[in-house]
Amino acid sequence: MKSNRWGSKDLGVGIGLRSPHFSEILENPPEVDFFEILTENYLDTNGYAAHVLDFVAERYPVVMHGVSMSIGSTDPIDFDYLAKVKALGEKTGARWLSDHLCWTGVNNKNTHDLLPLPYTEEILTHVVERIKTIQDFLGRPVAFENPSTYLEFAHSSMTEWEFLGRMAEEADCGILFDVNNVYVSAFNHSFDPLAYIDAVPADRVFQYHLAGYTDMGTHLLDTHSDHVVDPVWELFGHTLGKIGSRATLIEWDASIPDLGVLLAESEKARSWKEKEASNAA
Amino acid sequence: MRLESQNAIPLEKLQRWMYEVIVHPDDIESALASRSAEAEIPARRVGDFIKASRTMTPLQCVGVYHSMYLLRMGETLETDFPITAVFLGEKAFQELVRDYSGAYPSTSYTLDRFGDEFPSFLKEKEIGDAPAFLADLAKFEAAVTEVFNDTSSPVIGAGELEGLSQDAIASAVFRPIMALRLIEMDWDVTLQNDAYIAAESLPAPKAKKTFLAVFRRRWEVQTIKLDNAGYALLGSIIDGEKLGDALSAAFAVAENPDPAVIFSLFRDWMSLGLFSAIEA
Numbered sequence: 180m181k182s183n184r185w186g187s188k189d190l191g192v193g194i195g196l197r198s199p200h201f202s203e204i205l206e207n208p209p210e211v212d213f214f215e216i217l218t219e220n221y222l223d224t225n226g227y228a229a230h231v232l233d234f235v236a237e238r239y240p241v242v243m244h245g246v247s248m249s250i251g252s253t254d255p256i257d258f259d260y261l262a263k264v265k266a267l268g269e270k271t272g273a274r275w276l277s278d279h280l281c282w283t284g285v286n287n288k289n290t291h292d293l294l295p296l297p298y299t300e301e302i303l304t305h306v307v308e309r310i311k312t313i314q315d316f317l318g319r320p321v322a323f324e325n326p327s328t329y330l331e332f333a334h335s336s337m338t339e340w341e342f343l344g345r346m347a348e349e350a351d352c353g354i355l356f357d358v359n360n361v362y363v364s365a366f367n368h369s370f371d372p373l374a375y376i377d378a379v380p381a382d383r384v385f386q387y388h389l390a391g392y393t394d395m396g397t398h399l400l401d402t403h404s405d406h407v408v409d410p411v412w413e414l415f416g417h418t419l420g421k422i423g424s425r426a427t428l429i430e431w432d433a434s435i436p437d438l439g440v441l442l443a444e445s446e447k448a449r450s451w452k453e454k455e456a457s458n459a460a
Numbered sequence: 461m462r463l464e465s466q467n468a469i470p471l472e473k474l475q476r477w478m479y480e481v482i483v484h485p486d487d488i489e490s491a492l493a494s495r496s497a498e499a500e501i502p503a504r505r506v507g508d509f510i511k512a513s514r515t516m517t518p519l520q521c522v523g524v525y526h527s528m529y530l531l532r533m534g535e536t537l538e539t540d541f542p543i544t545a546v547f548l549g550e551k552a553f554q555e556l557v558r559d560y561s562g563a564y565p566s567t568s569y570t571l572d573r574f575g576d577e578f579p580s581f582l583k584e585k586e587i588g589d590a591p592a593f594l595a596d597l598a599k600f601e602a603a604v605t606e607v608f609n610d611t612s613s614p615v616i617g618a619g620e621l622e623g624l625s626q627d628a629i630a631s632a633v634f635r636p637i638m639a640l641r642l643i644e645m646d647w648d649v650t651l652q653n654d655a656y657i658a659a660e661s662l663p664a665p666k667a668k669k670t671f672l673a674v675f676r677r678r679w680e681v682q683t684i685k686l687d688n689a690g691y692a693l694l695g696s697i698i699d700g701e702k703l704g705d706a707l708s709a710a711f712a713v714a715e716n717p718d719p720a721v722i723f724s725l726f727r728d729w730m731s732l733g734l735f736s737a738i739e740a
Binding site: 219220222223224225226227228230247251252253257260282284285286287288289290291292294296297299301302305329330331332333334367368369396397398400 | 468469471472474475476478479482483508509510511513514515516518520521522524525528529532565566567568569570571572607608609610611612638639676679
């Protein structure tokens with residue numbers, strides 16, 4: 180299966196670099212194919228976290244995943260922030276940068292949440308222009324992740340997957356495809372997750388995310404706090420068949436387990452990739 | 461191109477409204493009815509532009525985001541000020557989170573900056589029997605976080621003094637490591653810090669003038685209690701004074717102005733790695 184249009188490498192299966200695992204990673208570097216870092220956690224620190232990141236970047240491929248580009252916001256783009264992102268990307272040799280299809284704040288105030296947008300032509304134009312500006316500044320394509328959402332706007336004139344696909348084409352950006360987010364949003368908004376997956380432009384996808392969620396009764400909450408559930412693994416298999424093999428990461432950010440548990444989960448992702456590869460052969 | 465709905469609300473207005481609703485400290489009904497939210501979009505219109513889901517009303521849908529905001533801010537402050545959180549207890553700390561979030565909403569791309577004003581906020585706010593104690597405790601915890609994240613420096617040891625004449629040592633400027641903070645407090649917060657580290661119950665606050673050097677050795681944050689003379693000496697060195705002048709400042713405030721005792725303090729600090737360079 181082909182890579183994306185930028186020819187980015189399928190880095191294999193990775194894990195997020197999280198502080199509870201720092202000492203274990205330094206003492207006994209795990210067998211993982213790559214690490215993903217939460218960009219904002221490393222922009223201003225020069226202490227232990229920076230030391231661990233240096234150690235990791237010398238030994239593994241690193242990709243950067245941010246939460247503050249706020250491509251949907253009506254606030255001005257924060258170029259000071261982007262300059263730091265760019266510098267960190269150069270320092271770590273990050274293979275690619277990613278963020279989210281969302282907005283996080285307005286009037287220079289940040290909620291630090293990934294907030295949903297109405298999916299309209301007007302807002303598509305707004306987002307596309309901002310992404311172009313950001314990518315010009317960074318000098319590289321950025322992959323944007325489909326969010327988990329808990330509300331839909333009545334005035335949306337297209338589905339999220341239409342918006343995401345058109346955004347990627349018109350802004351010439353990448354996609355970080357989060358399979359769990361599709362499952363969560365499909366449950367919350369009663370749409371067919373396969374329709375979403377089948378519409379994603381394969382040649383734009385850099386990476387996959389997998390994660391666990393919390394069932395709140397009335398809705399699913401994307402908490403990154405548990406194992407990936409079987410239906411999401413099934414969707415992952417479908418995604419691999421439709422889009423192809425890409426770098427795949429298990430996100431686990433709350434109730435973070437021992438490193439061994441996380442590595443076992445990532446091995447499960449590897450098994451799915453190998454199974455799909457043999458099916459395709 | 462498909463026609464947009466007539467219910468479309470300008471994005472900027474929609475975002476201002478959603479921000480006001482999400483960050484409102486009371487329940488979601490109060491948030492929607494708040495003056496700041498109503499100024500953007502009347503509460504009665506919510507059903508016009510937010511869809512009901514299979515299981516939730518439009519109000520409940522936006523309520524998901526609202527319910528997570530203070531939890532997130534609370535987790536952030538608890539991470540940066542864990543001893544303050546334990547001292548206050550969950551209920552009082554959450555009330556503080558709510559008040560602080562309203563007074564100092566995050567304006568940074570990172571949550572690491574969210575607690576920057578927390579010590580001064582506590583100083584202004586009269587909480588409990590010893591409000592000044594809480595401000596000192598938070599100041600100490602902020603210093604620990606700063607030091608933990610600060611830049612590593614090369615370190616010189618006490619051996620660097622060998623071979624230097626007394627005059628050369630007196631006229632030298634000793635540059636401190638980056639990961640060093642000197643703090644002055646009216647309460648001895650080391651009692652709470654020691655108990656927290658030992659996973660013991662926190663003792664009652666004790667009013668006592670306290671000077672601390674908070675620094676990082678390798679990757680571990682450590683503290684040294686200083687007396688008047690030590691505080692004056694280290695403060696003068698950090699300010700860039702020559703060691704001889706810094707020692708004079710220390711003698712002036714020392715209870716026991718014994719040059720050997722005060723100079724031994726300095727040698728101890730060198731052994732602990734508090735300095736990164738000597739400028740003759």
